[in-house]
Amino acid sequence: MRARFQLETTMTVAIRPATMMLTVRDLIALTKPRITLMVLVTAAGGMWLAPGSLDVGSMAVMLLTTGMVVGAANTLNCYLERDSDRLMARTANRPLPDRRLEPSWALILGVLMGLFAVPTLTLAVNPGTGLLGFIALASYVAIYTPMKQYTPAALFVGALPGALPPLMGWTAVTGSIDVPGLVLFGVLFFWQIPHFIAISIFRQEEYERAGLKVLPSVRGMRSAKVQSAVYAGALWAVSLLLVPYGLAGPIYLTAAVILGGYFFWMALRGFKADDSKVWAKKFFVASLIYLTALFAALIIDAL
Numbered sequence: 001m002r003a004r005f006q007l008e009t010t011m012t013v014a015i016r017p018a019t020m021m022l023t024v025r026d027l028i029a030l031t032k033p034r035i036t037l038m039v040l041v042t043a044a045g046g047m048w049l050a051p052g053s054l055d056v057g058s059m060a061v062m063l064l065t066t067g068m069v070v071g072a073a074n075t076l077n078c079y080l081e082r083d084s085d086r087l088m089a090r091t092a093n094r095p096l097p098d099r100r101l102e103p104s105w106a107l108i109l110g111v112l113m114g115l116f117a118v119p120t121l122t123l124a125v126n127p128g129t130g131l132l133g134f135i136a137l138a139s140y141v142a143i144y145t146p147m148k149q150y151t152p153a154a155l156f157v158g159a160l161p162g163a164l165p166p167l168m169g170w171t172a173v174t175g176s177i178d179v180p181g182l183v184l185f186g187v188l189f190f191w192q193i194p195h196f197i198a199i200s201i202f203r204q205e206e207y208e209r210a211g212l213k214v215l216p217s218v219r220g221m222r223s224a225k226v227q228s229a230v231y232a233g234a235l236w237a238v239s240l241l242l243v244p245y246g247l248a249g250p251i252y253l254t255a256a257v258i259l260g261g262y263f264f265w266m267a268l269r270g271f272k273a274d275d276s277k278v279w280a281k282k283f284f285v286a287s288l289i290y291l292t293a294l295f296a297a298l299i300i301d302a303l
Contacts, residue, residue: 026095030078030106031071039070039165046169046184049247054173061124062172066165068117069133073140073161075110079103080145084210128171136161152215155196163188180245183238190235194228194267195287201280225270232267236260239294248301255297263290
């Protein structure tokens with residue numbers, strides 16, 4: 001029955017009439033603009049913190065093509081997951097599962113953006129940044145997206161492309177992958193693990209219904225909480241490394257110590273929580289507060 005349902009949804013075409021304006025809006029929605037904007041902020045942060053500078057034109061090209069790489073990855077992810085998205089409340093209203101667009105539109109848009117963005121990033125910025133952009137796009141679409149159906153280890157693969165943009169910003173300026181740039185990468189990488197574990201806990205039933213493998217379903221709730229605490233602790237330690245490498249000063253250091261301790265404490269609270277879903281929602285909010293406040297402190301310190 002499940003296979004039959006998936007076959008039927010895969011073969012359906014758009015069933016709702018649409019104006020040009022609505023079609024454009026849905027095409028933009030495929031790129032997940034809010035996620036793309038957040039990624040561009042981290043890429044801009046990497047450029048800003050890197051020693052040296054880019055001219056305005058190169059900076060604009062860097063941000064535009066990085067945004068297109070992210071948009072291409074998100075669009076192709078929507079194309080590949082259009083059937084499972086119909087089974088989850090938070091994704092069922094996306095253009096493809098809601099049948100407002102034909103799947104071929106997403107495939108064409110995603111491929112064209114990727115084919116334009118990666119070579120342009122390579123030629124107009126530098127080969128190292130272009131290579132990182134290609135790795136981000138390929139790992140997200142070709143490895144992470146299908147891997148989610150087989151193992152919760154996909155979480156760690158998915159954290160790679162999400163953490164690459166600040167390193168791309170760094171290499172765009174320096175032309176090389178240096179330790180401070182890798183520390184920026186590490187902050188985003190280790191943050192994503194507990195952030196997405198929290199989501200997988202309070203949306204566990206939705207993921208199971210869609211056939212996606214997540215930590216609390218496959219390895220149990222305690223394992224998910226242990227990994228949240230381990231990576232929250234690792235994030236706390238890595239975030240402090242920005243200071244000895246000269247990317248931040250005392251204001252950031254104070255904030256990183258306090259915020260890291262707060263986030264780690266929130267992770268530990270999960271072991272005593274009577275309701276894991278309630279705790280997970282609070283932990284998810286804490287992850288957003290942590291990252292926003294940490295980057296705000298970094299900006300204030302630099303200014």
